[in-house]
Amino acid sequence: MFNKRSIYLLITTLCIAMLNAGFAAAKPYKGAEIYSAEATKYGRYVMRMRMAEGSGLLSTFFTYKNGSEVSGAVWEEIDIEVLGKNDAYQMQSNIIVGAPRQTTEGLHTASQSLADDYHTYALEWTPDYVAWFIDGQQVRRINGSNFVTGLVNPQSMRFNIWASTSESWVGAFNPSILPVYQFVNYMEYYAYNTNSKTFTLSWRDDFNNFDTNRWSKADWTFDGNYVDFDPANVVIQNGTLILALTTENAKGFSGTVPVDGNASSRSSSSVISSSRSSSSTGTSASAATSKSSVINSSVASSNPNTTGGQCNWYGTLYPLCVNTSNGWGYENNRSCISRSTCVSQPAPFGIIGATSSAASSSPVSSSPASSSIQSSIIPSSSSRSSISSTASSTVSSVNTSGLNCTAKVVNNWGSGYQLDVVINNGRTTTVTGWNVTLTFSENPQRTGGWNATIGGSGNVVMASNVNWNATIAPGQSVSFGLQGNHDGSFVAPACKVN
Incomplete structure (x- = not known):
């Protein structure tokens, strides 16, 4: 039978056990x-x-x-x-x-x-x-x-x-x-x-x-x-x-907050009314970084009736819309800014490179070049563009080692492309590690890539395996992807693998 003392001891023991479990966790x-x-x-x-x-x-x-x-x-x-x-x-x-x-x-x-x-x-x-x-x-x-x-x-x-x-x-x-x-x-x-x-x-x-x-x-x-x-x-x-x-014994923060010297002093909420939409391809007014590139461009125009040019949206360049009269739009597979919205910004931001007698030279910041970030993606059909192809071409080459490299344009739209590169092992032995050289007829203007470590300069792109696709068994293949911009015409590059 339990008495008061035994019940008290039992409850005390359970409480201590629960506290110990909490501390242990x-x-x-x-x-x-x-x-x-x-x-x-x-x-x-x-x-x-x-x-x-x-x-x-x-x-x-x-x-x-x-x-x-x-x-x-x-x-x-x-x-x-x-x-x-x-x-x-x-x-x-x-x-x-x-x-x-x-x-x-x-x-x-x-x-x-x-x-x-x-x-x-x-x-x-x-x-x-x-x-x-x-x-x-x-x-x-x-x-x-x-x-x-x-x-x-x-x-x-x-x-x-x-x-x-x-x-x-x-x-x-x-x-x-x-x-x-x-x-x-x-x-x-x-x-x-x-x-x-x-x-x-x-x-x-x-x-x-x-x-x-x-x-x-x-x-x-x-x-x-x-x-x-x-x-x-x-x-x-x-x-x-x-x-x-x-x-455990040093929680919180008692130091000095690092200064963000490149954040815009203007909140984007103060310059974009609730009826205006934001870009689907760029960042807000504060996007520029301390390491961003500087380009020469014309002074922003305050005239919405100018023709041509781009929009300097608080330090980041975007295309001007052709068919959208207000706010942000989406034309030619990318976001754009209407002229009326672009000119609503204070100087020196606004329309640049347009036909205007007021144009002069002044540097503005742009977002970093596409080559500043290299990407590799674990294989997935999701990483392929869903934009339908209007043209397709394939260039293949085989080197003496028995490896076959095929570069195929799988999507080609008005100002961009998507390339699929397949490396096939024609040897009788397993390949461990591969390197591909793609030689383009023009600057490939890369904007992204997946399933490889990608670099290069000028008209040449270099790609090498990532950890998970380094090994290719006899008769098997691996692939990687590349996408970029072009000026209206594009052909597949020459492909070499070793």
């Missing part, structure tokens, strides 16, 4: 995550961020269908993840859908560390495509496919910083580098109109305070993560959201 390192109260379906998500550097670390923005983690639920998620290893030069793009989960990771290498300065990241999600941008440059676009059509539910918006236990992915975590931080200058959300296929600014958060009506702080963790998310590691200081990764 706690992790020694603390990260940070915030998540939005609002769940959106489609849109353009723009954020200005300076990421964390260090092996094992990830600094992220992602959209997430709440409840995806529940057993048996269908997962829906779109990721921007900067890997802190190797000086934080790489960003991973990804869509996760389905049950069981399917992923389509793409790895994009910048020409500078993403932890040394602020950069503008953008994510576009529509019923037809998902696209990722860094500083105005599109680094990846997935048209159609089960990855895009599998995103059917509204998703919350989330930022987090954490340390993965997967060394093969992010490198070995070294706690001695702590504390580290992810800084977010601002975020903008543009709603997507499925009828007009345009984006319209809904809100902007400059993080002058922590808006509890918009955001909440996470207090959980998950498997494969060295850290617990701790609300104390979410800090607002000097108009900046700070996400900290620290030890």
Whole structure:
């Protein structure tokens, strides 16, 4: 029989056991995550961020269908993840859908560390495509496919910083580098109109305070993560959201926030009325970076009746619309700005290169050249363009080693192309590692690529295998893709493999 003393001892023992279990489950390192109260379906998500550097670390923005983690639920998620290893030069793009989960990771290498300065990241999600941008440059676009059509539910918006236990992915975590931080200058959300296929600014958060009506702080963790998310590691200081990764005894932030010297002093919400839509191929007014290229161009025109030219949209160049009279449009397979919207900006921004007696020379910043980011994509049909081809040509060559290289134009539209390159092993032995040289008749103006490490200059593009497609068995083949712009005519390049 139980008496009062035995019941008391039993309850005490259970309480101590529960407390011990709680302490045992706690992790020694603390990260940070915030998540939005609002769940959106489609849109353009723009954020200005300076990421964390260090092996094992990830600094992220992602959209997430709440409840995806529940057993048996269908997962829906779109990721921007900067890997802190190797000086934080790489960003991973990804869509996760389905049950069981399917992923389509793409790895994009910048020409500078993403932890040394602020950069503008953008994510576009529509019923037809998902696209990722860094500083105005599109680094990846997935048209159609089960990855895009599998995103059917509204998703919350989330930022987090954490340390993965997967060394093969992010490198070995070294706690001695702590504390580290992810800084977010601002975020903008543009709603997507499925009828007009345009984006319209809904809100902007400059993080002058922590808006509890918009955001909440996470207090959980998950498997494969060295850290617990701790609300104390979410800090607002000097108009900046700070996400900290620290030890248990050094939570929070007490340092000086790095200055973002290249963010526009104008909020895009102050220059774009709610009736105007945003670009589907570029970033907001703050897109320029400290390492962006400088080009010579004509002074922006304030005359909407000029002809020709481009729009200098707060430091980033976009084509002018021909058939759209107001706001942003989508013509010739790319976004454009109407003349009336372009000239609404203050000087020196506006229409440039147009027929006008007021034109003179003045430098303006442009988004980085396409060669500044190299991409490799894990194989997926989703990474192929859905634009129908108006022309197709194939060039093949066989070298003496028995490897066959075929370059085929699979899509060719008014101002761009998509190339598919297949390497076939005609040997009787397995090939381990390959290199391809593509010689074009003109500058290929590359805008992206997948399934290879791609570089080169002038009319020559060099491509080599990535880890997962280095080995080709006898009689088997691997492939990679390339896309770019052209001036109206394009032919497949000469292809050589060794």
